[in-house]
Amino acid sequence: MRIALPKSLYEIDLAYGPLFFLAGPVRGADDWQLKGCLETRKRIPRFYAALPCRYGVDHPLISFEMKGVKDHFDRQLPWERFYMEMAAMVGCLIFWLPCESKIYPRTGGEPYAMDTRGELGEWRGRLMNDPDLRIVIGAEPGFPGLSQISRNFSLATKSDFPIYGSLAETIAAAIKMAK
Numbered sequence: 001m002r003i004a005l006p007k008s009l010y011e012i013d014l015a016y017g018p019l020f021f022l023a024g025p026v027r028g029a030d031d032w033q034l035k036g037c038l039e040t041r042k043r044i045p046r047f048y049a050a051l052p053c054r055y056g057v058d059h060p061l062i063s064f065e066m067k068g069v070k071d072h073f074d075r076q077l078p079w080e081r082f083y084m085e086m087a088a089m090v091g092c093l094i095f096w097l098p099c100e101s102k103i104y105p106r107t108g109g110e111p112y113a114m115d116t117r118g119e120l121g122e123w124r125g126r127l128m129n130d131p132d133l134r135i136v137i138g139a140e141p142g143f144p145g146l147s148q149i150s151r152n153f154s155l156a157t158k159s160d161f162p163i164y165g166s167l168a169e170t171i172a173a174a175i176k177m178a179k
Contacts, residue, residue, distance in 0.1 A: 138170025
């Protein structure tokens, strides 16, 4: 497992394994990215995971961060767009939509998962124009607006677009799509 973290540029060699971008709420969510990486590692030992998280030195995933060019991207958004696009083309862009954490709820007045909802809309539009993009979505039951997200993706793709009900199912589908 090799981890890519915000603002750094990393060399991705697909001979090592597929690239996954784990997209979804960060502020106000539990550490689902750690669970997603561990679930992926149970299924395949070699992969890249781009995580839009700012981990401290004591986080369990920090030891898996690759060597890269620090602060290559001036802001996190260009970094996210770069790795999301790469994952959607050569690996899999994974959206996981957990309910807001009861232990670590968001602070501030912004709606929960506000950025994620915008990203879902963008990638739904991209999928309409390029059905070969590799995108998988999963969500916890009770995620606010899930039925609308599901309807929008199904209408946009003219299919019964699957939204998986557990992180494990979502990861399994992403691995299958990336192969």
